[in-house]
Amino acid sequence: MKIGIVVYSQTGNTLSVASKLYEELKQEGNKVSLIRVEAKRSIKQNVFEIIKTPNVEEYDIIVFASFVEAFRLNPVMKKYLENIETLKNKNIFVFITQMLPYTWLGGNQTLKQTINICEQKEGNIIGSGIINWKNKLRDEKTHDLIDKIVSQLKGIKQHEKKH
Numbered sequence: 001m002k003i004g005i006v007v008y009s010q011t012g013n014t015l016s017v018a019s020k021l022y023e024e025l026k027q028e029g030n031k032v033s034l035i036r037v038e039a040k041r042s043i044k045q046n047v048f049e050i051i052k053t054p055n056v057e058e059y060d061i062i063v064f065a066s067f068v069e070a071f072r073l074n075p076v077m078k079k080y081l082e083n084i085e086t087l088k089n090k091n092i093f094v095f096i097t098q099m100l101p102y103t104w105l106g107g108n109q110t111l112k113q114t115i116n117i118c119e120q121k122e123g124n125i126i127g128s129g130i131i132n133w134k135n136k137l138r139d140e141k142t143h144d145l146i147d148k149i150v151s152q153l154k155g156i157k158q159h160e161k162k163h
């Protein structure tokens, strides 16, 4: 079972959470890769070119991670996800980061939007989470999110072994 963590991060917040997750999953003995979507963006933020488009075909489980931009999913990750041909037979976990301290300030909406795109591609959503960068419980919440993903993936692995 191969796990791919696919990240689009501009200022490193989402990447830092994804890197912790990567280390934890590796320590648990998983086959895991962390791969980045990369884009060139001009000062006019909605003008961009995606220069690195990770191929997710080889992964059984994918964690998509990105961030909120103007109360929506940032346009780079949105375009990247929309361009994926299919997510059929993939178990998917989605998490996003946002600066504002509460999930109702764009986070919930962004998460829903991201999940919708994955579901349109026939992906099987197994979980999701939001990290609010300015929330005073950020570290605990990051820890909880990583724990949740690690234990959920452990469950899937055990299930696969039995069948």
Ligand SMILES: Cc1cc2nc3c(=O)[nH]c(=O)nc-3n(C[C@H](O)[C@H](O)[C@H](O)COP(=O)(O)O)c2cc1C
Pocket: 008, 009, 010, 011, 012, 013, 014, 015, 045, 066, 067, 068, 069, 070, 071, 072, 097, 098, 099, 100, 101, 105, 106, 133
């Ligand atoms: C253009 C722009 C718009 C943003 N809009 C929002 C927003 O609507 N709500 C929010 O909570 N954070 C917003 N943010 C903050 C980012 O979501 C937050 O800093 C995130 O953790 C950045 O992730 P990264 O460091 O992985 O790039 C915005 C950031 C940028 C650059």
